[in-house]
Amino acid sequence: MPKVIRVNMTDLTVRIDEAPAAWAGLGGRALTSTIVAAEVPPTCHPLGPNNKLVFGPGLLSGTAAGNAGRMSAGAKSPLTGTIKESNAGGTCGRMLGRLDIKAIIIEGQPAATDTWYNIRISNEGVVVEPETETVGLNNFAVLESVARRYGEDKGVITIGSAGENLMLISNISTRDPEGKLRSFGRGGLGAVMGSKRVKFITIDQEGTRPVPLVDSAAFKAANMVFTKALKDHPVSGQGLPTYGTAVLVNILHEIGGLPTRNFTSGQCEHHDKISGEHMYDTIVARGGEPTHGCSLGCVIQCSQVYNDKDGKYLTSGFEYETIWAYGADCLIDNLDLIAECDNVMDDLGVDSIETPVMFGVAMEAGLLKFGDGVEVLRMLREEIGKATPLGRILGGGTGHVGKTYGIARVPVVKNQAIPAYDPRSVKGIGVTYATTTQGADHTAGYAVATNVLNVGGKVDPLSNEGQVELSRNLQIATAAVDSTGLCLFIAFPALDIAECLPAVVDMLNARFGGKLTMDDVVGLGKTVLKIEHEFNLAAGIGPEQDRLPEFFELEAIAPHNVKWDMEQKELETFWNF
Amino acid sequence: MWITVKLFANFRENRFKEARRQYPPGATIADVAADLEIDPGLIGMIFIHGRAAELDRVLSEGDVLALFPLLGGG
Numbered sequence: 001m002p003k004v005i006r007v008n009m010t011d012l013t014v015r016i017d018e019a020p021a022a023w024a025g026l027g028g029r030a031l032t033s034t035i036v037a038a039e040v041p042p043t044c045h046p047l048g049p050n051n052k053l054v055f056g057p058g059l060l061s062g063t064a065a066g067n068a069g070r071m072s073a074g075a076k077s078p079l080t081g082t083i084k085e086s087n088a089g090g091t092c093g094r095m096l097g098r099l100d101i102k103a104i105i106i107e108g109q110p111a112a113t114d115t116w117y118n119i120r121i122s123n124e125g126v127v128v129e130p131e132t133e134t135v136g137l138n139n140f141a142v143l144e145s146v147a148r149r150y151g152e153d154k155g156v157i158t159i160g161s162a163g164e165n166l167m168l169i170s171n172i173s174t175r176d177p178e179g180k181l182r183s184f185g186r187g188g189l190g191a192v193m194g195s196k197r198v199k200f201i202t203i204d205q206e207g208t209r210p211v212p213l214v215d216s217a218a219f220k221a222a223n224m225v226f227t228k229a230l231k232d233h234p235v236s237g238q239g240l241p242t243y244g245t246a247v248l249v250n251i252l253h254e255i256g257g258l259p260t261r262n263f264t265s266g267q268c269e270h271h272d273k274i275s276g277e278h279m280y281d282t283i284v285a286r287g288g289e290p291t292h293g294c295s296l297g298c299v300i301q302c303s304q305v306y307n308d309k310d311g312k313y314l315t316s317g318f319e320y321e322t323i324w325a326y327g328a329d330c331l332i333d334n335l336d337l338i339a340e341c342d343n344v345m346d347d348l349g350v351d352s353i354e355t356p357v358m359f360g361v362a363m364e365a366g367l368l369k370f371g372d373g374v375e376v377l378r379m380l381r382e383e384i385g386k387a388t389p390l391g392r393i394l395g396g397g398t399g400h401v402g403k404t405y406g407i408a409r410v411p412v413v414k415n416q417a418i419p420a421y422d423p424r425s426v427k428g429i430g431v432t433y434a435t436t437t438q439g440a441d442h443t444a445g446y447a448v449a450t451n452v453l454n455v456g457g458k459v460d461p462l463s464n465e466g467q468v469e470l471s472r473n474l475q476i477a478t479a480a481v482d483s484t485g486l487c488l489f490i491a492f493p494a495l496d497i498a499e500c501l502p503a504v505v506d507m508l509n510a511r512f513g514g515k516l517t518m519d520d521v522v523g524l525g526k527t528v529l530k531i532e533h534e535f536n537l538a539a540g541i542g543p544e545q546d547r548l549p550e551f552f553e554l555e556a557i558a559p560h561n562v563k564w565d566m567e568q569k570e571l572e573t574f575w576n577f
Numbered sequence: 578m579w580i581t582v583k584l585f586a587n588f589r590e591n592r593f594k595e596a597r598r599q600y601p602p603g604a605t606i607a608d609v610a611a612d613l614e615i616d617p618g619l620i621g622m623i624f625i626h627g628r629a630a631e632l633d634r635v636l637s638e639g640d641v642l643a644l645f646p647l648l649g650g651g
Contacts, residue, residue, distance in 0.1 A: 234619075234621065234646060234647040234648075235647055235648060235649035236649075238587075238646075239586065239646065239647065239648040239649060239650075240649065240650065242586075242587070243586060243648070244650070245650030245651060246650070247585075247586060247648050247650055248648075248649075248650040248651075250585050250645075251585070251622065251645060251648060254583070254585075254624050254627055254643045254645075255624060255627050255628075255629075256627045272594070276586070276650075277585065277586060277589065302650070320650050320651070442651060443651060446651050448651065449649060449651075452622070453621070453622065453647070453648065453649050454621055454622055454629075454647065455647070455649055458629070460629070461629075462628075488651070489649075489651070492649045559626075559627055560627065560628075
C-alpha cells in the first residue's frame with residue numbers, strides 16, 4: 001500500500017501511514033493541493049507552524065513512462081498568500097515512486113530557531129537529525145556534503161542561504177541525474193522549508209523494486225505510442241532538443257511580446273545575442289551539450305550544458321524565462337554573464353523568474369543601471385547571498401522592491417512576478433496570469449502555444465475574443481498533467497497528435513488497473529482548480545485580485561501599440577465551469 | 578518589389594539570418610518559400626510586421642517577412 005510520511009517538526013516525530021483511499025487517484029499537484037486545502041488553515045501565516053510543506057510524486061512516477069520525472073511541492077505561498085504548487089525534474093520523484101511513497105508532509109515548527117535538521121528517507125524508514133555541517137551553505141556545497149556523507153546516488157531536496165533566510169524569492173532545489181540542480185521555482189517555497197528548519201531531505205531507493213504494473217504489456221504498448229508522439233512532434237522532437245526553450249526569444253521579439261526594459265517595450269534591440277539560435281551555436285563551439293535531460297527517462301531533452309569561453313561548466317537548465325528576464329527585461333546583452341547569474345541563482349536557491357524581474361524593477365528604481373550584469377552578480381552574491389538589509393529588500397521579490405522604492409510599473413499578479421510574455425500583445429497569457437490560482441505563472445495555462453506558436457489551433461494574440469475559453473481549457477488540462485508526474489512539454493504533442501493523451505490514460509489504467517477515461521482526466525483538472533480556488537477565497541484572495549497591474553491598461557507598448565483592455569467582467573467568467 | 582526576409586532556427590542553415598530580396602509584384606509568401614527551397618510543410622509560423630500571415634498572402638513593397646519552423650518552449 002502507498003505510504004504517507006508525516007514529519008512533525010514541532011516535536012520531531014515521524015508517522016508513516018497507509019495513504020487514505022480517497023487519495024488513490026491523486027498524484028503530483030492534485031495530491032499536494034488536496035492535502036494543503038484539507039490540512040492548512042487558509043488564513044495561517046505561511047511561515048508559521050500551521051503551514052505544511054507537501055511533496056508528492058506524480059501518478060506515473062517511478063514507471064518507465066517517458067518524461068515522467070516531475071514531482072510537485074505544495075504549501076501556502078509566502079509570496080502570493082495563495083495555495084502553491086511548484087514542480088521540478090530531478091531524481092526524487094522517480095525514487096519516491098519506487099519507494100511507494102505517496103506524499104511527504106512536513107508540518108509544525110521547532111520552538112528553537114537556532115537548530116536545523118535533515119530528514120533522511122529510505123526503505124528502512126525515516127530519520128530526522130540535527131544538522132550543522134551545511135547550515136549557512138549554498139546548494140552546490142550541500143550536494144557535495146550529502147554525497148560525501150551519504151553517497152552519490154541519493155536524491156536530494158535542499159534549500160540554499162536564501163531559503164534559510166526566509167526570503168520570498170527563495171526556491172527549493174533538487175539534485176538532477178548529473179549532480180546539478182533543478183528547482184521547485186516559484187512562490188517562495190524555500191522560505192516555507194526554512195521556516196520548518198529543514199536544511200535538506202535525502203531519498204535513498206536502495207532495496208526497492210520496479211513499480212508494479214497491473215498490466216505491464218498494456219503499459220509498454222501505451223508508452224510506445226506516447227514516446228513516439230513526443231519524438232514525432234516537431235516541437236518536442238526537434239525544436240526543444242536542439243535550441244532549448246530560449247528559441248522563444250526571437251519568436252517573442254518578432255511578434256512584439258518580449259517584455260523589455262521593465263515591460264516598457266515588446267521588442268529588444270539585442271535579441272539575437274540572447275537568442276536560442278545564438279545559444280546553440282555558442283554551446284556547440286565551446287564543447288557543451290545542447291541536448292540534455294533534467295530527469296531520467298526524459299525523451300524531449302530540452303535542457304543543456306552551457307560552458308564558458310574556456311570550455312568550463314557555467315550552467316545547465318538555462319531557460320528562456322531566465323534569459324529573457326536578464327537579457328531583455330534588464331537589458332543585459334551578454335549571454336555569458338546571464339549564464340553566470342543563472343548558476344549563482346541555482347546556488348543561492350532563488351527563483352530564476354522572480355529574481356531577475358525584481359532586478360528590472362530595481363533598475364527602474366535606480367538601484368543599479370539597466371544592462372549592468374556585473375552589478376547584478378555582485379548584488380546576488382554580496383547582498384542577497386549575505387542577507388544584508390539591501391539583500392533582504394531585494395529578496396522580498398518584485399512587488400516588495402516596487403513598494404520600497406515607490407515604483408508604479410511593477411509586473412506582478414498576486415505579488416508574483418509576471419514572466420516572459422507581454423500580456424498586452426499575447427492576450428491569452430494575460431488571462432492566465434490574472435486568473436490562475438498560483439499568481440502570475442505562464443505554465444498554468446500556456447496560451448502562448450495557441451496565440452503565437454500555432455500549436456493546438458490559432459487564436460489571434462491581439463484580440464480578446466476566445467482568450468478566456470482558451471486559457472480555461474489549458475488551465476484545466478495543465479492541472480491534470482501536473483498530477484501525473486509528466487513534464488508539461490508533453491502538451492505540445494498532446495495538443496496536435498490525437499493518440500498522445502489517450503496513451504497517457506492507457507498508461508494510468510495499466511499502472512493502477514482502473515477504467516479512467518479522458519473525461520475523468522479533464523474532470524480531475526477541474527477539481528484541482530476548484531480546490532485551489534476555494535482555498536484562495538478562504539485565504540482572502542478574491543476576484544478583485546484576479547487582475548493585471550494597472551500600468552498594462554495605461555501604457556501601450558511597441559511595436560503594435562497595444563494596451564490590456566479586457567473587461568474585468570469577462571475575466572470573471574473564467575470560473576464558469 | 579523589395580522584401581526583407583528573416584529566417585530562424587534551422588531555416589538559417591545554408592541560407593541566411595536576414596536579407597533584402599527582390600520579388601515580382603503579386604508574389605506570395607509561398608513564392609518566397611519556394612525561392613528559398615523551404616518545404617511549406619515545415620513552416621510553423623509566418624509573420625509580416627509581427628502579425629500572423631498565411632502562405633497565400635500577397636506581399637507588398639517593404640514587407641518584413643519572418644519564417645519559423647514549428648517551435649515551442651515555456
